Structure formats: C-alpha cells, structure tokens
Amino acid sequence: METDTGLAQWLGAKVAALRYEDLPAQALHWARVGIFDTVGVTLGGSAEPAAVLTARALDSAAGPALRLGTQQRLGILDAALVNGTAAHALDYDDSSNTLGGHPSAPLVSALLPLAEQLDSSGRDFITAYAAGFEAQAKLGLAVHLHHYRKGWHPTATLGCFGAAAACARLMSLDAAATATALALAASFASGLKANFGTMAKPLHVGHCARNGLYAARLARLDFTANAASVFEHTQGFLDVFNGPGTYDVDKARAAWAAPYDLVAPGIAVKQYACCGSTHPAIDAMLALVREHRPAAEQVEVIDVAIHSRRLAHTNRPRPQGALDAKFSLQYVLARALVDGQVAPADFEDPAWRDARVAAILPRIRAVAYDDAGVHADRFGFGQPGLPPLDPANHFAGYVALTLRDGRVLRAGVDQPLGRTSAHPLPAELLRQKFMQCAGMALREDAVGAIADDLAAIDALPRITMLTTRIQEAARGGD
Known part of the structure; x- marks a missing residue:
C-alpha cells in the first residue's frame, strides 16, 4: 500500500489508472445492473414534486443535457441537479452496505449530462461509473459506522466524492487533477439525516451529483484545492465529519479492488419504493x-x-x-x-x-x-x-x-431479497421494475428498446444514442 501520499492523492491515482479492461466480468455485470436500475427510477421520479420544484427553482437555460422524463434540455450542472433529485425522489434507487447509502443515483446523474457533452461511449461511461463506485465505497469502509450513526447522509456526503471521481475519470483527468477534484468535493459534501422524510432527502442526491461534476470541471481548469491533506488535516474531512479515532484510512487503502465493491457485497436493488x-x-x-x-x-x-x-x-x-x-x-x-x-x-x-x-x-x-x-x-x-x-x-x-x-x-x-450480489433480485423482476418506472414517463411502445440499450450500455458507441431515444419517447413536455 502507498501510505506516503494523502488519501485524495492515493484515490486520484487509483481512479485515473482504471481501465475498462481492468474490470472483471462480474463488476461489469453489476455496473450494468446499477445503471439500468437507476435510469429507470429516475424516469419514474421525474414528475415527482421534489424533482419538478428543483427544476422550477433554477434560472434554467437551454443546454446539451437531457432532463430525463421530459423533452427539456439543460446545462449539464442543472441536469445533474434535477436528474439526481429525480433519481432519489421515489426512494427506489439501489443501496450499498459499504457506502451506507445509495451509490448509483449520484454517479449516473452526474455522468449522463457529462457524457452527452463529451459524446462519450458506453464503455467510457461504465468505466467511470465503476471508478466512482469504488472510490465512494472505500471511503465508506474507512468512516463507518460512526459517520452514519453521527447523522450524516452518506449518499450525499460520500456520494459527492464518488460523483467527482466518476466525472474525473470520464474526462480522462490525470491523477493530480482527479485528486484536486476530490479535494474540492470535500468542501462540497453535505447532507443530514434529520431531513429524511422530506423533499430535502432526494435533493441531497441532486446536490452531490451537481457538486461532484462541478468539482471535476473545476479541476480540469487547474482550480486549486488541498489535495495533499484535505482528508487528514486536523480541520479536514475525516476529523471534522467523523472525529479523531473514529475512522480507519488503512481499511480503504487495503480494500481497493480487492474485490471491487460492485462485486461483493455488491449493490442492493430495491423491491419497494421506500427506505x-x-x-x-x-x-x-x-x-x-x-x-x-x-x-x-x-x-x-x-x-x-x-x-x-x-x-x-x-x-x-x-x-x-x-x-x-x-x-x-x-x-x-x-x-x-x-x-x-x-x-x-x-x-x-x-x-x-x-x-x-x-x-x-x-x-x-x-x-x-x-x-x-x-x-x-x-x-x-x-x-x-x-x-x-x-x-x-x-x-x-x-x-x-x-x-x-x-x-x-x-x-x-437474514436480509431482504436483492440486498447483496449473493442474494440478487432476479433478472425478470429487475426488468419488470424498469418497465414499471420508465412507463411513468415514456411511451409504452418505446420502453422495451430503451431497456435493451441500457442492459448492454457498454456496447453503445455514443451515450447520446440512448438519451436521444429517451427524449423522443417522453410523453410530456418540459
């Protein structure tokens, strides 16, 4: 293990080095599942009041990124915010034992608008998703359970790092710039469990998706942050958010890709649209x-x-x-x-x-x-x-x-069906859930083909092929 660098620098190097070819077959499988499920629940949540009001509160201008479930296109930061809120509005999105929250909603919501802007391929998208998933999960391993019990909403506080890492990887940022993106994310991280049961909870997801994407874009422009010690500083993330003696960074360093968290314990795909x-x-x-x-x-x-x-x-x-x-x-x-x-x-x-x-x-x-x-x-x-x-x-x-x-x-x-990769939701139930959720926003005749595209997302030469099809299928307008 490299222990002579700060955690942000170490994570930055790991994220920047990850390649599609590095990912084992099971990691690719579960990445497809997570992306598939998240797009479905985002479509299902797109007309929920939390998502609609989030969009209405913005001074929205037209941009390149689709607001899922509608015909509207926004700037990529606004799209990440609104889609992220929609992704969690039904509380139907996947969970992670290690993260202590919902891993895919921040990642997919940040990556989709960026992938549209960059004209990224499905392989690039799935690689970035896996990198962000691993980064946020290993941070969860370092800070839990104290972080969770203290009252933070890990989906947002740790998901912000995942979104930053994923977007940095999609932009092909080098290790130093990725570390800077993570250092910026440390100042953007927020989310309190006191707001559970209100619209603020799904807004946490939109907020961290937007902020993770923003952090990566700033880092690409050589914006500066304390990448050397933003986690370890006495007034840094670990001591401020957790407290001295309540975290173990070595657990995160030792566990990177050993195995990928996507593989074990894996993601928990929900059967029910509640906590x-x-x-x-x-x-x-x-x-x-x-x-x-x-x-x-x-x-x-x-x-x-x-x-x-x-x-x-x-x-x-x-x-x-x-x-x-x-x-x-x-x-x-x-x-x-x-x-x-x-x-x-x-x-x-x-x-x-x-x-x-x-x-x-x-x-x-x-x-x-x-x-x-x-x-x-x-x-x-x-x-x-x-x-x-x-x-x-x-x-x-x-x-x-x-x-x-x-x-x-x-x-x-012992655990609900779908809670881990060892106890997965059957494929037919997963697709049934997607059809139900997507059908809330899209024409029924188009949902099956979109499901097929998503199920093999890494075969898509351009993510815009998927988002264009979703836009054309949207029943509503803006």
Whole structure:
C-alpha cells in the first residue's frame, strides 16, 4: 500500500489508472445492473414534486443535457441537479452496505449530462461509473459506522466524492487533477439525516451529483484545492465529519479492488419504493401474508424487530405525509398486511391516509433486535425455519403476528431479497421494475428498446444514442 501520499492523492491515482479492461466480468455485470436500475427510477421520479420544484427553482437555460422524463434540455450542472433529485425522489434507487447509502443515483446523474457533452461511449461511461463506485465505497469502509450513526447522509456526503471521481475519470483527468477534484468535493459534501422524510432527502442526491461534476470541471481548469491533506488535516474531512479515532484510512487503502465493491457485497436493488431499512421486515410480513393469509381484523398485535441502526430513522408510528410514510416501519408493515404488497402508489396522496392502514398502526410494536433484551419469546429466535438472532447482522428483520384466537405467526429474514450480489433480485423482476418506472414517463411502445440499450450500455458507441431515444419517447413536455 502507498501510505506516503494523502488519501485524495492515493484515490486520484487509483481512479485515473482504471481501465475498462481492468474490470472483471462480474463488476461489469453489476455496473450494468446499477445503471439500468437507476435510469429507470429516475424516469419514474421525474414528475415527482421534489424533482419538478428543483427544476422550477433554477434560472434554467437551454443546454446539451437531457432532463430525463421530459423533452427539456439543460446545462449539464442543472441536469445533474434535477436528474439526481429525480433519481432519489421515489426512494427506489439501489443501496450499498459499504457506502451506507445509495451509490448509483449520484454517479449516473452526474455522468449522463457529462457524457452527452463529451459524446462519450458506453464503455467510457461504465468505466467511470465503476471508478466512482469504488472510490465512494472505500471511503465508506474507512468512516463507518460512526459517520452514519453521527447523522450524516452518506449518499450525499460520500456520494459527492464518488460523483467527482466518476466525472474525473470520464474526462480522462490525470491523477493530480482527479485528486484536486476530490479535494474540492470535500468542501462540497453535505447532507443530514434529520431531513429524511422530506423533499430535502432526494435533493441531497441532486446536490452531490451537481457538486461532484462541478468539482471535476473545476479541476480540469487547474482550480486549486488541498489535495495533499484535505482528508487528514486536523480541520479536514475525516476529523471534522467523523472525529479523531473514529475512522480507519488503512481499511480503504487495503480494500481497493480487492474485490471491487460492485462485486461483493455488491449493490442492493430495491423491491419497494421506500427506505431500504424497512425492507427485511416487509419481506417477513409478506411471507406471513402469503402463507397464512391473515385478515387484518384477526390481528391483535404486530411485533417487529430490525437493527437499531435502521430503527433509529424508521420508527415512525404516525407518519405525517406521503414522504414520511416511506420511512415509517409501521406504515409499510400495515400496508403489506392489508394489501399483500407494497407499491410505489402507496406513497402518494391520498394513499398514505388509508383508513384501513391507520386502524392497524396502533397495534404495531417496534424494537431493535440488538437491544439488551433479546425478545426471544416474542419473536421465536432459533425456532425451526427462523433465522437466529445475530446482532452483528444489520439487515435482518423479524415479524410476529399475535392473532385474536391466541395463535402467533412468526417470520424472519437474514436480509431482504436483492440486498447483496449473493442474494440478487432476479433478472425478470429487475426488468419488470424498469418497465414499471420508465412507463411513468415514456411511451409504452418505446420502453422495451430503451431497456435493451441500457442492459448492454457498454456496447453503445455514443451515450447520446440512448438519451436521444429517451427524449423522443417522453410523453410530456418540459
């Protein structure tokens, strides 16, 4: 390991050196999946209020970059901002265990407008995406879990570095300029979890996509920043955002491409358009519904346990709006019970006010399974067919339904379907999700061909071939 250079310089050298030919087949596969899924959810979120209002607040001028889901073209920084907000507006975009957030939305949103301006190829795009993914993931490895628990939104605070690295790679910046882009990103990084459940959360993604792209463009013009020690300085990123003794840079240095984070643990592709922390409990509840078909009026109490790291921002017994409902463990479980599914439309007005759901919310008791009390009797940990209690596993979920006749129905999952590359969402479900999301903005007859282009993005000679096809298929105007 090179330990005589600052982290920004070390990352800059790694990013600048990455080539398409360096990427193993599995990394290329998962990069295609991440890009495919992200374009789909961006199209699905393009008409959401957060994205529309973000665009409306700009002094927008015509430019070379497509605002996905519309016919409008913007300057590339504005397009990154609006598309990034749209990418996260449904909270349906992929997640990363290592990043502690959503890896692809900042990367794809920053890269698409830049690729249009540069007339980049699909191979160049996928290489830049992989470089940005690895950079932000390894930073996550260095600063977590303290960074996450402190209240930062890693999608934005670390995604800004990923977007800067990806854009620097797409521009073919050398190691020094890439390090400068990362140093600038350190001053642009922001995002607080206190804003979860509001439009500010998807705006975090748009903001970091724009800022990462801006940092790379500034670096190309020889703008200066403290690339030598912006991370390590006593008033630098690590000590200010985390604090002394709460990070380990050597973990990041040792793990670069060993393996690529895209490969393991991989990206988590969502089945549900809500906070990923609720997904294991949803899977457990739906398993009970499919097997036992309990009527809502038969259920006296619903007990649910997820990890404390995840319960902290999802324990919302009385959601106060459609966006808040995306972060309410109680809401999604009640919805899964009454409908046997959790769909994107469940997080719109007036669906979140559904009286059937509201009647169930007071019956739900949520706890953290890593608390001092194990709650063994309630959840039946260790019983046949149920996963064992493992406080080190942050991705499990346990549900117990106590029925009015005294029976208790229990289910649990170690992790939700799609959470890692070892437990992937099946290809047919991935494409089904894309068709559903893209169909919210595009003509139905055009969606299949666009899906095919995206699925083999590195075969495209020019990214503009894809964006032009998307623009022509948009049902709406600006």
